[in-house]
Amino acid sequence: MARRNAPIIRTLDKGAMAFLFLVAVAAIAxxxxxxxxxxSSPFHVPxxxxxxxGKYVCYALLALSIDLIWGYCGILSxxxxxxxxxxxxAMGMYLMRQIGTRGVYAxxxxxxxxxxxxxxxxxxxxxxxxxxxxxxxxxxLAPGALAFVFGWFAFRSRVTGVYLSIITQAMTFALxxxxxxxxxxxxxNNGLTDFKDILGFNVQAQSTRNALFIASCIALALCxxxxxxxxxxxxxxVLVAIRDAESRTRFLGYRVESYxxxxxxxxxxxxxxxxxxxxPQVGIINPSEFAPGNSIEAVIxxxxxxxxxxxxxxxxxxxxxYAKTTFTSGFLAEYWLFLLGGLFIAVTLFLPxxxxxxxxxxxxxxxxxxxxxxxxxxxxxxx
Amino acid sequence: MSxxxxxxxxAQLYLNGVSVSFDGFKALNNLALTVEPGEMRAIIGPNGxxxxxxxxxxxxxxxxxxxxVIFEGTRDLTTLDEATIANLGIGRxxxxxTVFEMxxxxxxxxxxxxxxxxxxxxxxxxxxxxxxxxxxxxxxxxRMTATRHRLAGSLSHGQKQWxxxxxxxxxxxxxxxxxxxxxxxxxxxxxQTAELLKEINREKTVxxxxxxxxxxxxxxxxxxxxxxxxxxxxxxxxQVSTDERVIEVYLGR
Ligand SMILES: Nc1ncnc2c1ncn2[C@@H]1O[C@H](COP(=O)(O)OP(=O)(O)OP(=O)(O)O)[C@@H](O)[C@H]1O
Ligand SMILES: [Mg+2]
Numbered sequence: 317m318a319r320r321n322a323p324i325i326r327t328l329d330k331g332a333m334a335f336l337f338l339v340a341v342a343a344i345a346x347x348x349x350x351x352x353x354x355x356s357s358p359f360h361v362p363x364x365x366x367x368x369x370g371k372y373v374c375y376a377l378l379a380l381s382i383d384l385i386w387g388y389c390g391i392l393s394x395x396x397x398x399x400x401x402x403x404x405x406a407m408g409m410y411l412m413r414q415i416g417t418r419g420v421y422a423x424x425x426x427x428x429x430x431x432x433x434x435x436x437x438x439x440x441x442x443x444x445x446x447x448x449x450x451x452x453x454x455x456x457l458a459p460g461a462l463a464f465v466f467g468w469f470a471f472r473s474r475v476t477g478v479y480l481s482i483i484t485q486a487m488t489f490a491l492x493x494x495x496x497x498x499x500x501x502x503x504x505n506n507g508l509t510d511f512k513d514i515l516g517f518n519v520q521a522q523s524t525r526n527a528l529f530i531a532s533c534i535a536l537a538l539c540x541x542x543x544x545x546x547x548x549x550x551x552x553x554v555l556v557a558i559r560d561a562e563s564r565t566r567f568l569g570y571r572v573e574s575y576x577x578x579x580x581x582x583x584x585x586x587x588x589x590x591x592x593x594x595x596p597q598v599g600i601i602n603p604s605e606f607a608p609g610n611s612i613e614a615v616i617x618x619x620x621x622x623x624x625x626x627x628x629x630x631x632x633x634x635x636x637x638y639a640k641t642t643f644t645s646g647f648l649a650e651y652w653l654f655l656l657g658g659l660f661i662a663v664t665l666f667l668p669x670x671x672x673x674x675x676x677x678x679x680x681x682x683x684x685x686x687x688x689x690x691x692x693x694x695x696x697x698x699x
Numbered sequence: 700m701s702x703x704x705x706x707x708x709x710a711q712l713y714l715n716g717v718s719v720s721f722d723g724f725k726a727l728n729n730l731a732l733t734v735e736p737g738e739m740r741a742i743i744g745p746n747g748x749x750x751x752x753x754x755x756x757x758x759x760x761x762x763x764x765x766x767x768v769i770f771e772g773t774r775d776l777t778t779l780d781e782a783t784i785a786n787l788g789i790g791r792x793x794x795x796x797t798v799f800e801m802x803x804x805x806x807x808x809x810x811x812x813x814x815x816x817x818x819x820x821x822x823x824x825x826x827x828x829x830x831x832x833x834x835x836x837x838x839x840x841x842r843m844t845a846t847r848h849r850l851a852g853s854l855s856h857g858q859k860q861w862x863x864x865x866x867x868x869x870x871x872x873x874x875x876x877x878x879x880x881x882x883x884x885x886x887x888x889x890x891q892t893a894e895l896l897k898e899i900n901r902e903k904t905v906x907x908x909x910x911x912x913x914x915x916x917x918x919x920x921x922x923x924x925x926x927x928x929x930x931x932x933x934x935x936x937x938q939v940s941t942d943e944r945v946i947e948v949y950l951g952r
Contacts (some may be wrong), residue, residue: 323825551821553806557799564797567758568811568870569785574818 326548327541331676335627336537342369343533347526363522366529368641370597372634373532377539377590379617379633380626381583384543386615387624388552389579390559392477395484396587397611398491399459401601403588405495406458408508408601409442410451411519415512428510429503439501448515455592456585463584464577471573471580476562485608492606507602508595519596532593536630539586543626546579555579616660622670631672709772711736711874711904712757717766718928719752726752727763728928734874739896739905741915743939744925745949750908751794753925754876758791759784770874786816790872794879794908796859800852804843804862807851808834811866833869840895841865856883864895875899877907881914893917912940912950924949 328336346369349361378400385391412427421431425438444450466487470480498504517524546552557565558572566572595601604610614633621632636659643652667674712734719727727749734740742750755761756768759781768776776784785791799807812830815821826834838844841861846854851862860880867875877896881889893914896905900920909915915922915936922939924932926949932942939945 546822549822550809551818553802553810554818554821556801557810560799560801561797563760563781564793564799565810566781567760567785567791568866569782569816571782571816571818578818 323545323549327545331627332540332544335540335630339533339537339540342373343530343537347530350522350526363525366525367597370525370529370532371594372637373529373536374590374594374597375614375617375637376630376633377532377536377593378587378614379621379629380536380539380543381586381590382614383618383621383623383626383629384546384586385580385583386618387626387629388547388559389555389576390562391576391580392481392615393484393580393583394481394608394611394615395486395488396584396614397608398484398488398606399463399584399587400591400594400610400614401488401491401495401603401605402459402462403455403591404595404601404605405502405508405591406445406451406454406588407592407595408511409445409454409502410448411511411514411596412508413442413446414514415510418512419510427503427508429498429506430501433498441501452592455588459584459588459591460581463581467577467580471576474573485611488606488611489608492603492608495603495606503602505603507600507604509600509602511596511599514596519599525597528593528597532597535589535593539589540626540630542582542586546582547626551575613656616656616663618670619660620663620670622673622676625670625672625676628670628672632670635671709736710734710769711738711771712906713767713769713772714753714757715767717753717756717763717768719749719756719761719763725928727756730766730925730929732923732930734904734906736904737900739900739907739918739920741918741920741922741936742906742908742925743910743912743915743922743949744931748925749928750925751878752928754791754878754906754908757784757876758789782816785870785872788871788873789876790867790870790874791876792860792863792867792878792880794882796856796863798851798854798859798862798866800850802851803848804851804854805834805838805847807862808837808865808869811869813869813871837865837868840868857885857888860884860892861888864892868899872903874904875906877905879908879910881909881911889914890917 346361346366349359350363350366353360355362378396382393382396385393415427417424419428421428423431426435430438445454470483475483494500495502496505502508511519513519514524517527547555554565554570554575557570558575562572591605617633617636618629619632620636621630622628636656640652640656643649643655648655663670669677710733712732714730714732717727717730718725730749730753732753742753744750752761756763757776759776759779763777766777770776770787770789774787779787799810802810809826812833814830835844838847841864843858843861843865846858851859854862860883864877864880867877880896881892884892889911896907896918899905907918919936922934922936923930924939924942924945931948932939932945940950
C-alpha cells in the first residue's frame with residue numbers, strides 16, 4: 317500500500333523546490349550582476365533593468381494570487397487589479413508622508429496635492445501612514461477588507477461564473493472612477509508620485525532598487541509556499557471539488573461560501589502585497605491601475621502560463637510582460653493590444669492548459685504510460 | 700409542527716403534504732411518506748413521477764411550496780441548506796453519477812470521509828491512521844483498491860456508480876438516499892449492489908430509487924410507487940406489482 321508523504325514533502329515537491337531555487341538564483345544573481353560587475357562587463361545588469369525585473373516579479377505575484385482562486389477554486393476575478401492598486405495606494409500614502417518638507421509646497425504634514433487643492437487638514441484616513449508598520453498593515457487590510465465584504469455578499473448569494481466576473485469588473489471600474497476624483501483624497505488623476513525615500517533610503521538609489529527587487533522575490537517565494545501549502549492540504553482538495561462540482565461539494569456538507577471567502581480574501585491580500593512592492597519600483601500609483609483592462613491582462617498571463625499550476629502563473633506573467641516591454645518599445649507598439657488578444661485566443665484554442673499545464677500533463681501521461689507498460693511486463697507470465 | 704402526531708416523531712424521515720411546482724407543473728403533489736429508523740424503502744414509478752424531486756426536497760436542493768419534511772422527528776429540513784442537512788447525517792447518491800472528476804478515486808473518498816467540514820479545520824490536515832484504514836476498507840468494499848490513483852473522470856459509468864456509493868459509505872450518514880444505483884451496471888454488478896445495500900441497511904436507513912424490478916425484488920423490502928408526484932401504492936413488492944393502477948401507469952407499459 318502506498319504510504320502518504322508528510323505534508324511538508326507534499327507542499328514542497330520537486331517542482332516547487334525547483335521553482336524556489338530559480339527565484340533564489342534570480343534574487344542573488346541579478347543584484348550581484350548589478351552591484352558587483354563593472355558596467356563594461358557583458359554580464360552587467362543596469363539599474364533600470366533591476367527595477368524592470370522587480371516590476372515583473374510584482375506582476376508575477378499578482379498572477380499567483382489570481383491562479384490561487386481561478387485555477388484552484390474556479391473564481392474568475394476580472395477585478396484583481398483593484399486589490400493590487402489598493403495595496404499600491406497604501407504604500408504610496410506611506411511614501412507621500414515621507415516626503416515631508418521636501419515637497420514643492422514644503423508643508424510638513426500635507427502632501428503637495430492637498431496644499432494645491434487648498435486643504436487645511438489631513439483627512440482622517442491619511443492618519444498613521446507616516447508609520448511604516450501601520451502602512452504595511454493597511455497594505456493587507458485595505459484589499460483584504462474590501463475582498464471580505466465583497467465576497468461575503470457575493471458568495472452568500474451564490475453569485476458564480478460569468479456574473480461574478482462581471483461584478484468584479486464593475487468593482488474595479490467603480491473604484492477607478494472614485495480615485496479619479498480629487499475630493500476622494502488620493503491625488504485625483506495624478507495619483508501619488510515624486511516619492512523621496514522608503515525607510516530612510518532614497519527610492520531612486522541603486523542599492524534601494526536592488527533591495528526592493530530582493531524583497532519582491534522574497535514576497536513571491538513566501539506567497540508561493542503559502543499557496544502550495546494551501547492547495548496540497550485537504551482544504552485545497554475541497555477547493556478543487558468546488559471548482560469542478562460546487563453543488564456536489566455542498567451535498568457532502570462543506571460550506572462552500574466559507575471556503576471561497578477565505579481563499580478569495582487571502583488572494584486579495586497577496587495582490588495587495590504585489591501592488592505595495594510595485595509602487596516604489598515604478599515611482600507612481602494613479603487611478604489607471606484600477607483600469608478594468610489591467611485585471612483582464614493579468615488573467616491572460618495566468619491563462620498563458622497555465623492555470624491551476626502556480627508556477628505557470630508566474631512564468632506567464634514574466635513572459636507576457638517581457639513580450640510587452642519588447643513590443644511596446646518598438647514600431648509594433650500600437651499593435652500590442654491586438655497581439656495580446658491574439659495570444660489569448662491562440663492559447664485558449666491550441667494550448668488550453670497553458671505552458672506549464674501542457675508540459676506537466678504531457679509528463680504525467682508519459683509516466684502513466686511507462687507505469688502501465690512496466691505493469692504489463694510484470695503481469696506477463698515468464699516464458 | 701406543534702400539532703404533529705407524536706407517533707410520527709419516531710420516524711427517521713417524515714414527509715407530509717409536500718408539494719413542489721415548476722412553472723405551474725406539479726412535480727410533487729401532496730406527497731406523504733414515512734420511513735422508520737433502520738428501514739430500507741424502495742421507490743419506483745414512471746419517468747417524471749417526482750422521485751428525484753423528492754430527494755431534492757429532502758436534501759435542501761429544492762424548497763417545497765408546501766408541506767413538512769421532518770428528520771428524526773425534530774429537524775424541519777425545509778428550512779435548512781444543503782450543507783446543514785448533509786451534516787445532520789443525510790447522504791445522497793445522484794441519479795447521474797457525480798464524482799469529482801479531477802480528483803483521484805482515493806481523494807474523492809477522502810473528501811467524503813466523515814470529518815470536520817469547517818474550512819479552518821482542513822487547513823492543517825493530514826490523514827490519520829484510522830482514516831486511512833477506513834479508506835482502505837471502503838476501497839476494498841467497492842473493489843477499487845487497484846484503481847485508487849486513477850482520476851475519477853476516467854472511470855466507466857458503472858465504476859463511477861460504485862465510487863459514489865463508496866463516498867456515501869465514507870460519509871457515514873444515518874439516512875442514505877440512493878438514486879438509480881444500478882443504471883449502467885451488468886447483472887452481476889447489479890446483484891453485488893443489492894447485497895451491498897442490504898449490508899449497509901443493517902446499520903442505516905436507506906431510501907433507494909430504482910427502475911430495475913429484478914433489483915428491487917432482490918432487495919426484498921417495502922416498496923412505494925410514485926405517480927404524478929404522489930403515492931400511488933405502497934406495500935410489499937408482490938402487493939405493489941399486482942396493483943392494477945401500478946400495472947397501468949408503470950409496469951404494464
Ligand atoms: N428544476 C426543474 N425545473 C422544471 N421542471 C423540473 C425540474 N426538476 C424536475 N422537473 C420536472 O419534474 C418532473 C419530475 O421529475 P423527477 O426528476 O423528479 O422525476 P423522476 O421520477 O426522478 O424521473 P426519472 O425516473 O426519469 O428519473 C419531471 O416532469 C421533470 O421534468
Ligand atoms: Mg429521477
